[in-house]
Amino acid sequence: MINLVWLVPLLPLIGFVIIGLFGKQLSKGLVGFIGCGSVLGAFIIAAGIFFQLTGQAEKSITVELFPWISAGKLSVPFSFLVDPLSSLFLLIVTGVGFLIHVYSVGYMHDDEGFARFFAYLNLFIFFMLLLVLGSNYLIMFVGWEGVGLCSYLLIGFWFKNTAYNNAAKKAFVMNRIGDLGFLLGIILIFVTFGSIGYHDVFMMAKNFSSGNPVLTSITLLLFVGAIGKSAQIPLFTWLPDAMAGPTPVSALIHAATMVTAGIYMIARSNILFTLSPITMEVVAIVGVCTALFAATIGLAQNDIKKVLAYSTVSQLGYMFLALGVGAYTGAVFHVMTHAFFKALLFLGAGSVIHAMSGEQDIRKMGGLKKYIPVTHLTFLIGTLAIVGFPGFSGFFSKDEILANAFEHNKLLWFLGVLGAAMTTFYMFRLYFLTFKGSFRGTSDQEHHLHESPKSMTVPLMILAVLSIVGGFIGIPEVLGGKHFLEEFLKPVFEDSTLRLIHHLPEQTELILMGVAITVMAAAIYYAYKTYIVNQTLPAAEEEELTPLHQLVYKKYWIDELYDNAITQPLNFISHGLHKVVDNQLIDGIVNGVGTVVNWTSSKIRLLQTGNIGFYVFVMVISIVIILFTRMM
Template identity: 80%
Template sequence: MLKLVCLVPLLPLIGFLVIGLFGKKLSKGWVSAIGCGSVFASFAISLAIFIELIGRVEKSYTIDLFSWISAGKLSIPFSFLVDPLSSLFLLIITGIGFLIHLYSTGYMSKDEGFSTFFAYLNLFIFFMLILVLGSNYLIMFVGWEGVGLCSYLLIGFWFKNTAYNDAAKKAFIMNRIGDLGFLLGIILIYVTFGSVGYYEVGQFLISGSYVSGTPVITAITLLLFVGAIGKSAQLPLYTWLPDAMAGPTPVSALIHAATMVTAGIYMIARSNLLFTMAPITMDVVAIVGVCTALFAATIGLAQNDIKKILAYSTVSQLGFMFLALGVGAYTGAVFHVMTHAFFKALLFLGAGSVIHAMSGAQDIRKMGGLKKYLPITQLTFLLGTLAIVGFPGFSGFFSKDEILAAAYESNKLLWFLGILAAAMTTFYMFRLFFLTFTGNFRGSNHQKEHLHESPKSMTIPLIILAALSVFGGFIGIPEVLGGHHFLEEFLKPVFEGSSLRITHQLSHNTEYGLMAATTFVMAASLFYAYTIYFKNKTLPAEEGEKLNPWHQLIYKKYLVDELYNTLITKPLNLISGGLHKIMENQLVDGIINGIGTIVNWASTKIRLVQTGNIGFYIFVMVISIVLILFTQMI
């Protein structure tokens, strides 16, 4: 069965090629069938692999395909690694991927780029699978850049719109900033360990050749983390993700919420041995994570675009995952990746359903009362919201609790900031929910007539995801609640090496206390949102209305985009123009042309010797001969 793992990425690739090459000639039905079918087949195989892996004792298998790059001592095979971590990600990617493909058949049905869209989606799945399946860092990098490309293509899917194209370009370039860090990290790994394979690097580290905190390990991990910052939209490279909402909503769900943006977490979890040996980097990861969680959550408080709110919430949740990684709770991070994939995909798809019903409008100030028209969407959205805020029993509760417990153990301040971010999450998510689904409809009459529940192809994925959001947490019920943490057991072989160094020993009472605190803060925040937006029916400020400075600042997203524009984009253009006009044309070319000019000038002077007077020539000749003879005599 494990040999079949090659088929997992191969099938979407074939799907991509077929749709990409013959898409124009195929009917929409065939395109959907090939698009969804290939991903579903991958899902089936992934599931079989997952189940088989549970049963096996040996958990890690490498499948060599061919030798990719080799030069001298450097040799990089194109090979796959099947182990608990990658098989779990396979399941998430193909599972959610399939649901979103299915959803897209309904959501995109009227779009002229239908087949292109499915081709891109399949290509994305292919690269994402390569990312998690690779057995060395360079193969991960292949997938890493590949998903970046697909993200670029899909954000700019409606390519006639310049703003969307700009957003796509921004995403690609910001990702590339991270990618450079990642690439340098890979090279440093090669230079240090002589290999870029996970297994080889792991062996090196376990053998104890390096002590914890060695500068070179810190450098490697920091460089890798730069890559993760770019891909997973952390401070300071997060600004592309909210803009990436320009793409079709299924794309936002699949790429910019459930899968691609979690690549950074996967990468660090995969490199857990390296990171565990670099305490400084771990602190950096935790701090960046918690800051992002808090920072993005505050921005989310004041946004009015349904997708932008979800985007900032994604950034914030990714921050939680990095916090988990930074305090060494690798399982918690992966757990949260999984539950987040469920509920965030659900929320985005729900938002898509709302947008679909609203004929494309995304401003929640113009919504309200949609409960009546979109009952299924409303219910599933509510379940998703409860899951993300960590309502006890829902999936988000278990994963977030695990993260916060680990943070508490590591540093109380991290825990406190995490709780604060969680409280804000609750507030803005319920603000979103109340404004969208309760109260009276505030849109135009034209929109009102058009309101309708989405077709089956869209609601079925919602229902499945809602079920997963509710029950998905049960695979990781902590011991303290009388559960058996299945996920931790399953992932143990991957994180074993690190857990020797990082231990978790909170007393049961402390854990109960933490849970109670989390739940209490969540409830208080929920109640606050309820009072404002449900009971008092307060509406967000309209455009141009005067806001207090703080509100204004977070409404304007702390002006970070403007800041980057002034600090980086404009100076870069200035430098470019300056280099071209002054350095290039005046200085470098000036010197070259100057040499030519000097030769020309000198020749105009020297040629004056050619007077044309024969007498002068002869005189010079005679004098010269005499001089030569004279010097010869000496």
């Protein structure tokens, strides 16, 4: 199966080409079939690769396809690396991707851009697979840019809306800032190691001493790339805006897969990061700050997708926290469980929006439980999973991260728990306001309320099951389980874990777990009391808010801050340069040359009198002069 790995990205690419070229001629059914089928095919092969890999001793196989770039000292083959990390990501991308494709068939059914949508989705899957499969940084970079492009195309999918287009541009530009860091990091890797293949780089990196400044610079630059792609402080504002795209896009790209590319990249380069303690601290601090910061914003949002978007930013922060404290397995574990439950929540939100005829404001929802029971149940499961209810997948992964954070630094743990409490509160706030109580929308909407079609509910159910059982592959030993994931990923993180040995005493781990559960229960109770018992409603637009509430509701005015501190000065400077340098100086020089030439020629052309005698006279005189000067 492993030598068939080239088929995994190729299938979605073929799907993209067929749908992209002939989408208009094909029927919707056929487009949906090709779109889903190509990803399903990729998933089946990925599953085959996964099982073959678990069954054999050789854990890191490079499949070389063809030589790609060869220039001077740089030689980059186009080859794929199959190892536990990439095979796990393959499964997540193709598996969740397939479910979201199926869901999209139902969700996008009445959209005129149906074929275009599936073409973009397939292209996205192709680039994402390239990103996780490549055996060197350049292929990863190609995939990295490709998913950015698809993200742009899909955020601005409804391109007739200017606001959506602006959101797409914002995402693209912010990603570009991060990509520059990533690119510089790759160049520095090449300069330092003379190669950009993972194998060579990591082999050589082992000989570097810990804290080497070059490694620190490389990892910091790579981390800048991760900040952009994975929406961390300070480049996180694009992700909430990216919710302008269709909901399946939010689920696939902006929750489950693309935004975790940064985590994948750092997990892949784990040895480089382990050898750079400064970068690790930065990663952990940025991660926990983002987790906390985004969670506070999430507390006050009223748009169902915005809440989930900030929750995604916050959860990505947790993953970076895990990476920063050296818990690579924990980060990857959380990527996986997060992919399940966040895709589930987004798709559930999409189903709610579908039922509400496009309404996204939770103040206008309420009591949807009895109208859309399947969505309600699956959404509840997703909520329980994300808040880390014992037994659900989020519990295990979040617990692992927090335990590792506690060991590294108690403050990080405390902030992490605080963030988790807020997560619990806003998720249950969302759940209560949407599904409990009484309906607050218009009677028109109430009439129209209906459960979504099978193609949408079945993926929800599958994801709900995965959100429950997904955590069982990583049950901590203290609960008498076996951490399969850690075993599986061991070959990838071997060199790093040798350097970061940690084991908490069992009681401590149990106490931490108890604290997390208690905090979570308190947050649920508080949300219940506020929104069910007291029936509080979020303030309407025109209502006066307390300063603190206003601050959080307006997202700390971060967008306005960036606008005033960066965008507008840049615009002002550009405007000035345009007025002065371009219009006056450059245009002056160019036009001046023209004027001078015009003026001189207008004088010189008078020589051309049309009188033949004059011409001959000038000719003779000139010849005579030439002859005389020659004779001198």
